[in-house]
Amino acid sequence: MARFLPPLSAVRVFEAAARHLNFTRAAEELAMTQAAVSYQIRMIEDRLGAPLFIRSGRRVSLSPAGQRLAPQISAAFDMLDEAFAKVREVENGVLTISAAPGIAAGWLGPRLARFQLARPDFAIRLLATHELADFSRDEVDVAIRLGMGEWPGVRAVEMFPAEFTPMCSASFLEREGPFDDPAQLLAVLRLNSDDIWWRAWFTQLDVDFPADARRSLHVDSQVIEGMAAIAGEGVAMLTPRFWPFEIATGRLVQIFPHVGRRGSFWLACPEHRFNSAKVKAFREWLMAEVAAETA
Amino acid sequence: MARFLPPLSAVRVFEAAARHLNFTRAAEELAMTQAAVSYQIRMIEDRLGAPLFIRSGRRVSLSPAGQRLAPQISAAFDMLDEAFAKVREVENGVLTISAAPGIAAGWLGPRLARFQLARPDFAIRLLATHELADFSRDEVDVAIRLGMGEWPGVRAVEMFPAEFTPMCSASFLEREGPFDDPAQLLAVLRLNSDDIWWRAWFTQLDVDFPADARRSLHVDSQVIEGMAAIAGEGVAMLTPRFWPFEIATGRLVQIFPHVGRRGSFWLACPEHRFNSAKVKAFREWLMAEVAAETA
């Protein structure tokens, strides 16, 4: 499959010169001097062993060989152009965000529309997946991740601490409560009972948390968990920040004042893409949102 | 129509690397080092702001962007390849010869089949036109021209002198002859009577050639002229070398021993194409034919 092509720089020059039928204007388009165009055309003509242009006085026209060559060359360059334009469009015009369903549904989603309004030049693709996005394999520009902010090859900006506290529906509280002592929760139906947040929360309150804690409904996202809690299915360990509407309307009730903290939510992106236009735009908007919420 | 493309050398390297999915082998194909491939790939990735390959261990695969790019890039390069291959084929595989109809029909045509047998790799296109071929405008590789061998930008090799002598059919000679004195021909029907060869022939024999010589059949090629002479229409000024069969069989008779000479036939080609493979091959074969005929 080895190709036998003249120097591509010369081909590019020929293509432009054939379009303009004027070396000087071709030189302008290519941002070089007329002498360079002349040199490159001569180069490719020598290589092919045939003139591509007919010089008659101060006018150039295409030789038969040039006439046959030019349209195909131009078409090929159009293809290249189109291919790169498409990639650039996807790379720079589509912002792909990866986030866990919890923050995606409870926090990011409601705000994203505003970003879209502010920056209509970006198309937004939000991937709400449980797995951590693989920046190199998936086409993900930024991800919201939970952790300590240290991932190899990744640059992360802290958004807010990861907070969590047990919540349930008002009806559940009425039926099973009241709860005065955190340890009481060990006896009721806890959703996702083996979640690390449960262990952290109890530990932070010095409550002994048995390894064989009572099994319960086990779901893979805070969204489902919250929905179940709202339905009165049990107590869920939720991030209040993600359920503002449900808390305000009383559909979710915080049972104890203690809010657990463990790590933070980070806006993460590949090191090398930290300052790309779309990532920067999104980051700046996002951090402004965070600041506005905190204020 | 200004195009926005990454450096084409980098694009070429990417195309090869994407085909091989192996930088080292791509480097081999492109006759450069693996380091250079690595450099160019990095170049184009930086330019696009997105990785095109996923490096996992010692294996590379295409990123989503690379996957979208590679087929189109390859297709574009195929087009370029094809375009140049076609031109090269025409330039190097088709030998276009321009010659006046006289020598084309009487001398070159009968021999050309032998050249074709000797060099089946060339396709031959013979243009029998009266006008001198324009090397730069027409796609003519070589021309057989009559003259002194001096044309600007043209390199010419002498084939044989241009010889001419009055000829007619045996029946015409019987009917109108016999002719003892060249001046007698002034009175009979001469074909192409104002041809420069008639004037030259008479002048060389010290016969006064009146400017208002008798008009006669006027055709634009020695072939038609000869056919008319064979048909007994009159006396034609022909090149014996071009009518060997007709002379051998008596269909054409040379009337006087004097053979006029004026200039030569030359094998001419554009200066810069003198040593191109096909021109060289044709020239060498042609001159061998000339030598064989003369011997």
Place this chain on the structure above:
DNA sequence: ATCACTGATAAGGTGAGTTTATCAATATGG
């Protein structure tokens, strides 16, 4: 555990491709 093979990286050299300057030829306009 070792070897072979991959791609990345740093340092340094060089020639292809550029610019600048100038010329010759030819349209253009008064």
Place this chain on the structure above:
DNA sequence: CCATATTGATAAACTCACCTTATCAGTGAT
């Protein structure tokens, strides 16, 4: 018809993009 502007060709000199060499590090196979 001459003056001027514009075109492409050419020569000489420069320079930086690209290459090579050398080395490292990670990975897979034996």
